[in-house]
Amino acid sequence: MSGHLFALVDVNNFYVSCERVFDPGLEGRPVVVLSNNDGCVVARSAEAKALGIRTGAPWFKLAPLAEQQGLVARSSNYELYGDMSARAMEVIGRFGAWQEIYSIDESFLGLPDGDATAAVEAARTVREAVRRHVGLPVCVGVASSKTLAKFANHVAKNNPGFGGVCSLGSMPAEQLRRLQERLPATEVWGVGRRSGEKLEGLGISTVADLRDADPAWIRRKFSVVLQRTVLELNGTPCIPPIDERADAHQIMFSRSFSQPVGSAAEMREVMAVYAQSAASRLASRGLRASVVTAFAGTSRFAAGPASNPTVSVPLAAPTDDPIEIVRAAVNALGGRVAPDAAYARAGVVLSGLTPAGAPLQQELDLFSALAADHDSPAGAACPDEAPQLSEVLGRVKSRFGQTSIGLGRGGLSEPAAWSMRRQFSSPKFTTEWKDLPLVRG
């Protein structure tokens, strides 16, 4: 036996499916989920797809027809999706020799390479378990490489006859050939539109064409990345696991504003909030950061001056301390915020990540740390045995809720004017006590 098979488990229409778990009345209706600030469509139910609604369609164009079409819109409810994702990923992980979470709604899973029937059986078990535990529908593709597992998943998702599970190993060769001849090469994982056009020009238009291309020639004409894709399509696994890839080396928190941010003072508030969110992601991954980067940008479409400052601040030592990170982010942009510019977006990036290891030894002084930035009248030092501030913040948040405590603007429960517009948001069903789903007794 050659070791493992690759399964790709993918939640169908993830955002919409999360909404439906707690609002079963949405089942069978066309539903879309909108991007930040309710701008455009980011997720569609099958019924919404059938109405011809495209991903990226601006909501203001759909809204006038929504009532007539019975179309339901929801704002992105990241708290709900994040919690449901964590639940689904944990369930999926229970069935594999290894698990690699690829995105909020996709996970690779290592299945034992037994006979083909066993692989289909395992995939069905995963599908049933996620449905039963979390209430989410998933499709599973199983094959001998990640790229092929993605392909199998695509087949399972688009051909209802497969019952949500497709294992290439148990598929007759003739059927596989027909499927690969029908699907364009651009549907292959990792083949972008530009490569697709170039491939087309060289006579490679379907998945089957790409599979049969000479890997060495592909490397010369394109890149080692596309060569790997060809090898993977032939069943040779060669795509490295996710934590070895470059994008695992930074944490970013960025958003677009519902209203432009103009003043330096407002921008400091934004940075305080975003840096705290980035810092809590950092802590939850057990990492410390060496560099804090703050950036802001005006909209390309706005009148007025363009301004896109990005400033990186190295930290004295790698840290996961939210105070240090917030202070660095708040001060980073400093004089770079143009007084007459209308900023449309901003973000904080933490990089130079290292594992946190042992807890920090330095004693933190809550009041003097804040006094340095905010002229706080309380200059008194904490007792030596005071727990670390970051730990206290974390504990208070988990006990009293996300908005109960924070640094600077991040501590206010009333959202600031620039915070995201989420007009059609469902409640935070699984993360906020006041938002629990209602059930009729």
Next chain:
Amino acid sequence: MESSDHAAGTVRPKAATGFASPAGDYYDGGIDLNRHLIPDRTSTFVMRVTGDSMAASGISDGDEIIVERARTPRPGNVVVAVVGGELVVRRLRHDGEGGALETDPLPPGEPALERIAGGFVVWGVVTRSLHRL
């Protein structure tokens, strides 16, 4: 001398924390309700009840209930079910045709079993009611 380690060895020099408690050796954390009420965090959900039709089963208006999705529903269980697109809490009964949902107490004049046109789907099994006294 049996407790000399305790008296001297573990006191940190700059901390004025008082005497180490002799109970410290026996303390390994308080009661963690999550551990007892949420056997599997992937499949356990908390919901809030509106209405009193299950009051005799100890589930009143405003109570929070703990719902296990992964548990197999059996006749006699209190369940959350989807009826006409809505979540309701009811007792599950067998009535010879697969199943039926029952309120508890039965509202005056209502049939004992709530027969659902188009059927119903069990969402999860209710394991606890958190009733405020």
